[in-house]
Amino acid sequence: MAQYAVLIYANDSADATTEELAAHQRYADEMVNSGAMVAAFGLEPAGTATSMRGDVVTDGPFVDTKEVVAGFYVIEARDLDAALEIAGRNPALRQGGGVEVRPVRGGFVTPPTR
């Protein structure tokens, strides 16, 4: 098995509808139940981002585009086809956004300290 990061791209608006959020929740539950989910992170809107390039600190996301990274999953799959099958069910694909699937080289998670 291998791990893939699924970067979720969406239109940068803070106001997702309740139905949209519910679709994402159902999809996440599905992945947890199937055992594919390794980690999941939702991000605050890109307006809250701060970017650094060389010595320069700027307001906003690193790449200024209509779609921004709204969150990401790490999933486990046996190969790319299996990963694409899982990522292809992401509700973002039917909400005007999309996903990028990238093999994970390595990593670990530490919960935030209080």
Next chain:
Amino acid sequence: MTGPAEVQAAVADAHRRGWALVLAATVRVTRDLDLAEECVQEAYAAALVAWTRDGVPRNPTGWLTLTARRRAIDALRRERVLRTKLPLLVLPEETADGFVEDAMRDTLVEQAEDAVPDDRLRLIFMCCHPALAREAQMALTLRLVCGVPTGDIARAFLVSETTMAARLTRAKKKISTARIPYRVPRAAELPARLDAVLGVIYLLFTLGHTAPAGPPLLRADLVDRAVHLTRVLRELMPDEPEVRGLLALLLVTDARRATRVDEDGRLLRLEEQDRSRWDRAALAEARDLLVDCLRGGRPGRYVLQAAIASAYAEAPTFAQTDWQGILSLYDQLLSVWPSPVVALNRTVAVARVYGPARALAEVEQLESNGRLAGYHYLPAVKADLLRRLGRTDQAALAYRQALELTRNDAERRFLADRLAGLTGPAAHDDGTG
């Protein structure tokens, strides 16, 4: 002892016919494309020596496969510890585990030469995986499936050998790092994935048929490779109508190879070509391939393209072409493949059935929606229609636009001749027809 010329010919033949089979079977053992390529190359080199000494074996491909796999197993033993860190290719479920262990225990080496597994489809589908860029798919297919040397691929794509080598390395790295699996897609994925494979082969054919730039109109080797690949695919997937359709399309198109240019390398229009020199055997084979495909169900893109090409080629003379039939095939094609290029080609049939004025209106509509901007055949088709309508000045302007966009030398000469001919006495030679 066998004569050196005979052995060289046998090895060259085994390379052309057997490369994909030998490599595909070796990849299973190595699970690493570079190592597999290396072992296969060594096996072909060893064949030159061994076949000279012992004679050409009864099953050359089987001999080469066993030799390549033996080398792979030796290499794996030497590097076993070192290689555990490398990402290996993902093998299908039924063989993934235990296969390499079997290889290490030598059970594979004991196999008869006839018992070699045919993994060519896995290899083809891996090379044409949609996670790879189209250019990488084409280069990988030529390198891994056809065994074409990197330098030759570089020349076909008009890039340096270093650039091509880097492109191949990047593609292979993506295959192993992203774990693009070494297997035939499941039934649900198959139509889309097969379409990608057919697209790659068709592009390779086109690249050989009309070189994008420079003097050689026809790069026979690429054309032959594409036809051979389609034949292999047909042998492996005999029930896929679109595979048969693609083979028919390539055969019909290539049947006119000898007549596309005159002795001076000047491009000839269909009506100027000597039909008696077309490859009748290829046309007949294409016709046979198409018969069943057109009968059953909703024909796909390649079947319909082949049917159109075949209808052009089957007419005893250009004047006797079944334009109405071709137009109705174009209508079907446009419904399964709504491409602006198809819509443009369709206007050629529209001009024959309804006259050039109606065709011109359709071309202008295509021009105004902008999806064919920069496509040199659009002004070329437009120029021809304007010429036939006697609108010489506008025709000249369109020919100049077409010339600006055309890179192929033979096509450039054709357009320049047409432009020059506009002012001559034969400007309206063929009237509306």
